[in-house]
Amino acid sequence: MENPFYLSGIIPERWFCDREKETEWLTKTLVNGANVLLSSPRRMGKTQLIYHLFQQPEIRDNYYCFYTDIFPTSSLQELVLFLGKEICSTLVPKGKSALDKFLSAIRSLSGSFTYDPVSGSPSFDVKLGDIHSPMLTIEEIFAYLEGAGKPCIFAIDEFQQIAAYPEKNVEALLRSYIQKMNNCRFVFAGSNRHVLERMFNSAAKPFYNSAQQLYLDRIPEETYIAFAVKAFRESGRNILPESVSYIYRMFDGHTYYVHNILHNAIAYLGPGKTVDSADTDRLLSDILDEKGQTYAGMMNQLNYQQKEVIVAIARERKAKAITSVAFIKKHSLKSPSSVQYAVAQLLEQQLITYENEGRNKVFSLTDRFMQEWIRKVY
Ligand SMILES: Nc1ncnc2c1ncn2[C@@H]1O[C@H](COP(=O)(O)OP(=O)(O)OP(=O)(O)O)[C@@H](O)[C@H]1O
Ligand SMILES: [Mg+2]
Numbered sequence: 001m002e003n004p005f006y007l008s009g010i011i012p013e014r015w016f017c018d019r020e021k022e023t024e025w026l027t028k029t030l031v032n033g034a035n036v037l038l039s040s041p042r043r044m045g046k047t048q049l050i051y052h053l054f055q056q057p058e059i060r061d062n063y064y065c066f067y068t069d070i071f072p073t074s075s076l077q078e079l080v081l082f083l084g085k086e087i088c089s090t091l092v093p094k095g096k097s098a099l100d101k102f103l104s105a106i107r108s109l110s111g112s113f114t115y116d117p118v119s120g121s122p123s124f125d126v127k128l129g130d131i132h133s134p135m136l137t138i139e140e141i142f143a144y145l146e147g148a149g150k151p152c153i154f155a156i157d158e159f160q161q162i163a164a165y166p167e168k169n170v171e172a173l174l175r176s177y178i179q180k181m182n183n184c185r186f187v188f189a190g191s192n193r194h195v196l197e198r199m200f201n202s203a204a205k206p207f208y209n210s211a212q213q214l215y216l217d218r219i220p221e222e223t224y225i226a227f228a229v230k231a232f233r234e235s236g237r238n239i240l241p242e243s244v245s246y247i248y249r250m251f252d253g254h255t256y257y258v259h260n261i262l263h264n265a266i267a268y269l270g271p272g273k274t275v276d277s278a279d280t281d282r283l284l285s286d287i288l289d290e291k292g293q294t295y296a297g298m299m300n301q302l303n304y305q306q307k308e309v310i311v312a313i314a315r316e317r318k319a320k321a322i323t324s325v326a327f328i329k330k331h332s333l334k335s336p337s338s339v340q341y342a343v344a345q346l347l348e349q350q351l352i353t354y355e356n357e358g359r360n361k362v363f364s365l366t367d368r369f370m371q372e373w374i375r376k377v378y
Contacts, residue, residue, distance in 0.1 A: 005263035040216035043256035175206035218253030
């Protein structure tokens with residue numbers, strides 16, 4: 001039986017939940033010619049939203065849509081490789097002439113293409129070591145996109161990675177190409193709020209003001225409950241709306257975590273049963289048992305101060321005014337400055353994240369299962 005709560009891969013349209021407003025806004029903004037910065041906490045649904053966007057008839061029928069996740073990359077060479085590979089794999093199903101057009105545009109690598117002995121068609125099995133002049137190749141890639149024969153949308157996920165490349169001025173270089181393009185729109189996506197805000201919102205940085213911004217929030221509770229109840233019904237099962245609400249609130253509507261519990265409810269509980277909150281507690285407890293080792297290892301890497309602070313944030317789930325006297329007293333912490341220092345380190349390691357509520361920062365754990373595990377163990 002198909003599990004309607006997909007945890008990975010591309011979600012079939014039928015089991016894609018909501019995001020109607022966001023999809024409409026993205027479509028309109030890109031069609032009107034702007035680039036977009038799409039950010040959210042990890043596992044809220046950015047990547048799935050991009051795939052969904054690419055399925056919209058207005059986009060699908062008129063654009064070449066490219067998507068690459070550059071999280072693994074740490075140099076311009078790798079960026080070139082990832083962009084090139086993605087363009088090829090998108091063009092292959094479009095036929096020989098589309099692919100040939102790209103390959104002939106990338107002259108700097110032509111020595112590295114291999115040719116199919118039967119059809120004689122070239123293929124892009126370039127290796128990192130083949131990319132001797134990434135600056136030149138990237139220029140060729142952008143020139144190709146500009147003249148691709150069809151408008152393009154290029155989504156680059158985990159875009160903040162480029163800020164850590166060792167080559168100088170990568171941001172400025174990319175910005176200068178992207179700024180000049182008429183045929184290709186970009187979706188820059190990422191979850192590292194810290195770095196992305198620095199890249200796009202500080203006047204001294206090349207990408208300052210260069211994209212319309214969408215901060216992807218949680219799916220509204222009512223919408224998610226309706227989706228979940230229907231998904232259960234169509235799988236021949238039942239769940240109480242208040243049990244969905246209970247899970248939704250426990251994870252503050254964080255898509256992946258709510259989804260994971262419901263996925264397991266479908267996978268492990270028999271069809272005869274109406275899933276209630278006791279069931280979901282048990283399912284969560286199983287997940288925490290399974291992940292406990294990993295979380296214990298992660299805690300083990302932290303110093304005492306960092307531990308105290310992460311435990312305090314997990315206890316609150318949404319921690320506000322964390323350097324206030326009240327917060328420090330409540331959680332027996334040392335001092336505002338020691339909290340501040342630990343928070344900076346935890347943010348750097350992406351163990352915690354924050355959202356802006358008015359002028360205040362509200363902190364929470366990046367991994368909501370780790371949050372519940374800490375609440376249980378500490
Ligand atoms: N609209 C949606 N409908 C159904 N499930 C969703 C939706 N959005 C997200 N999910 C669930 O949440 C998971 C995480 O989504 P996704 O990978 O898009 O998040 P992300 O923001 O890109 O995360 P990361 O920052 O870790 O890359 C999906 O695999 C799926 O289980
Ligand atoms: Mg993603």
